[in-house]
Amino acid sequence: MLLTVIILFLYYPIHGLHQKNVLTESEIVRLAEDFVKEQGYTNEPPISDKSKWSPDSVWGAPDEEEMAERRNLILSGAYGVVNKSSGTIPWDWVVVFRYNLQHPYSQRIKEWKKMTKNSGIAISVG
Secondary structure (H helix, E strand, O other): OOOOOOOOOOOOOOOOOOOOOOOHHHHHHHHHHHHHHHOOOOOOOOOOOHHOOOOOOOOOOHHHHHHHOOOEEEOOOEEEEEEEEOOOOOOOOOEEEEEEOOOOOOHHOOHHHHOOOOOOEEEEEE
């Protein structure tokens, strides 16, 4: 099944990624999963320090209302991961998450489930 992806440039400060110790795929996935949880995209509450709330490439810096809208938007487990370290794109890893089809948007946006059935959000790490 083809999965269309909205790539959100949510850069997670990964110390050591550009050093000699290269992270494994499972470490990259874990970091991305932790990131989406901390940023309030899953059913977990976001980190309490608002200065650490990350903007995304579509909506920019979040405020309280936008953080509430993010809540439970995606499923917490990664759907897929791609290593693109060929140098042709400006990031090394892309971790994909599926939209939560039970998100409140499905009640407000008539075509939400249809629009998001084969799409997701990607976190670029690199």
